[in-house]
Amino acid sequence: MATKKDTQKADGGEGSVKSDVLREPAERLYASELDALAAADKFEKPTGWRLSPKAVLLYIMGGKVGETNITPKYVGAPRIVEIAIATLATDRALLLIGEPGTAKSWLSEHLAAAICNDSQLLVQGTAGTTEEQIRYTWNYALLLAEGPSPKALVPSPIHRALEAGKLVRFEEITRCPSEVQDALITLLSEKVLTVPELGLHVQAKRGFNVIATANTRDRGVNDMSAALKRRFNIVVLPVPSDIDTEVAIVARRVREIGSSLQLPAAPPAEEAVRRVVQVFQELRRGQTIDGKQKLKSPSGVLSTAEAISVLGNGMALAGHFGTGRVNDRDLAAGLLGAVVKEDSKDAAVFVEYLENVMKKRGGAWESLYMACKELV
Ligand SMILES: Nc1ncnc2c1ncn2[C@@H]1O[C@H](COP(=O)(O)OP(=O)(O)O)[C@@H](O)[C@H]1O
Ligand SMILES: [Mg+2]
Structure with missing residues (x-):
């Protein structure tokens, strides 16, 4: 476990403290910026959020808070980012789409870091993604020895996000088989995950939401169903034109x-x-x-x-x-x-x-x- 001491100051400048972790998550890399924003934040925060939507916007677009410089993370139209942030404060999920390399993953990581201080609850969509990876799996040794019990349950990132009231990132959602995508529909509309073996209903805490990304180049492979699309607000990230x-x-x-x-x-x-x-x-x-x-x-x-x-x-x-x-x-x-x-x-x-x-x-x-x- 890394300590606070080796938190890197990510101003991109020469003076930054080096840690031996190859790639720190955004919330650690930019911890000083996020702390400064949280300390100065006077606006109302949606329940479960660490920062107000205005402070999240400042974190993403860059600027200054007190003496602390906030480096711009996303370069582009602020309106796009405003729409993305506002969506996450509603009960609709956010879907970022665009060509490869248009900062979809990058923006979703920074949004999660700013809003819930945790960008690591992540499902990577692939052709091999299973429904269990979206819901939960079991520690089979424990399951066989003791039968189903909360101890034997291995929650998925989505499950953990529901419980903690955090954001979960779903990368490349359109690469998943459609039955896996469909498992998300109930989750997104009912905001509850059931574990029938334990008679458990995990209800989403406030603050829970999903940021999914999809490449326009992948579409058509496993095009999303209309039912699932309806649960998302779609924000298109453009290729820089000038x-x-x-x-x-x-x-x-x-x-x-x-x-x-x-x-x-x-x-x-x-x-x-x-x-x-x-x-x-x-x-x-x-x-x-x-x-x-x-x-x-x-x-x-x-x-x-x-x-x-x-x-x-x-x-x-x-x-x-x-x-x-x-x-x-x-x-x-x-x-x-x-x-x-x-x-x-x-x-x-x-x-x-x-x-x-x-x-x-x-x-x-x-x-x-x-x-x-x-x-x-
Ligand atoms: N508009 C942008 N503003 C800031 N960084 C960008 C922008 N467009 C691309 N990038 C950079 O491109 C890289 C790749 O972006 P990534 O999020 O992986 O793309 P994808 O859209 O395929 O998920 C990131 O390092 C990101 O910083
Ligand atoms: Mg990506």
């Missing part, structure tokens, strides 16, 4: 990741970030930023999250094998990997982009072009 927003998101996250992974390199220059983001946006849209030239788009997803990892990998390369400053060779490998995933056609798309766009731009683009060219 380059400045995406550069801001990527630059901030790369800085934070570099410091939390203790990479021995300086964060990439804004110009490098901008170039990577521009390549991503142009390939994603199928045209150059100025709209003058049509391009082919690769088949895979080119998300903001991938732009972040291209630059993060660049930092690791520069730090361990280079000069400590991210250069174009450090970026080229990641860029190629992000654009060309499995489809060999994507390689042709990338080469076309290199020759028809990047090469012709010249200037600062030239060395990135050369570095990419070496690899294809």
Whole structure:
């Protein structure tokens, strides 16, 4: 169990205290921000919430409370976040949908951290998710030895959230088989979980709710039933459309990741970030930023999250094998990997982009072009 002492101050800056945990949950990473917000919070809190909706919004969008800086977590329209927070204060659950890498998981983690100080009650939806994982299972050794008893019951994260009046996160809900999704319907409408073996009815405490996420790319595989959809308010997280927003998101996250992974390199220059983001946006849209030239788009997803990892990998390369400053060779490998995933056609798309766009731009683009060219 980690102690309060090694709670990391996550300002993304150099001065942060390091802990040896690879990835701390948001409520520990941002504990000082959350404490400051809780101490200064004068607005009414819904029962079971640690912060008022306004304070949750401030935590997510960033700002200042007293002397404490609150770092922005989600970069985008505040209205989207307001709708998400307001939904969680009602008896409807929240469903965040969007393309991969649009911060659905990220936002849901921070919402849970701010609202109930616990982002770790989590069900990961997969094709193999079973109804037991949503309800409860048994410790079979105890069950066989003593028969069903509360001691032998192993509650699911949803079960625990109901009992504690907390938020539970349900990741990638549309990947679950539909009978599993259906098990959620009663839970969400009746707000009660029954354990027939023990004659037990676990009633949801105030504060309980569900934040689910779903990728638009997955839809259709196990499309949600209308009945289940009706229990959710759906909030769409958009792909950032303008380059400045995406550069801001990527630059901030790369800085934070570099410091939390203790990479021995300086964060990439804004110009490098901008170039990577521009390549991503142009390939994603199928045209150059100025709209003058049509391009082919690769088949895979080119998300903001991938732009972040291209630059993060660049930092690791520069730090361990280079000069400590991210250069174009450090970026080229990641860029190629992000654009060309499995489809060999994507390689042709990338080469076309290199020759028809990047090469012709010249200037600062030239060395990135050369570095990419070496690899294809
Ligand atoms: N609008 C945004 N604001 C802040 N971070 C973002 C934004 N879009 C993407 N990110 C970053 O992208 C990364 C991946 O997001 P994630 O939540 O895993 O995506 P998904 O939508 O697939 O669940 C996170 O590190 C997050 O910080
Ligand atoms: Mg996700």
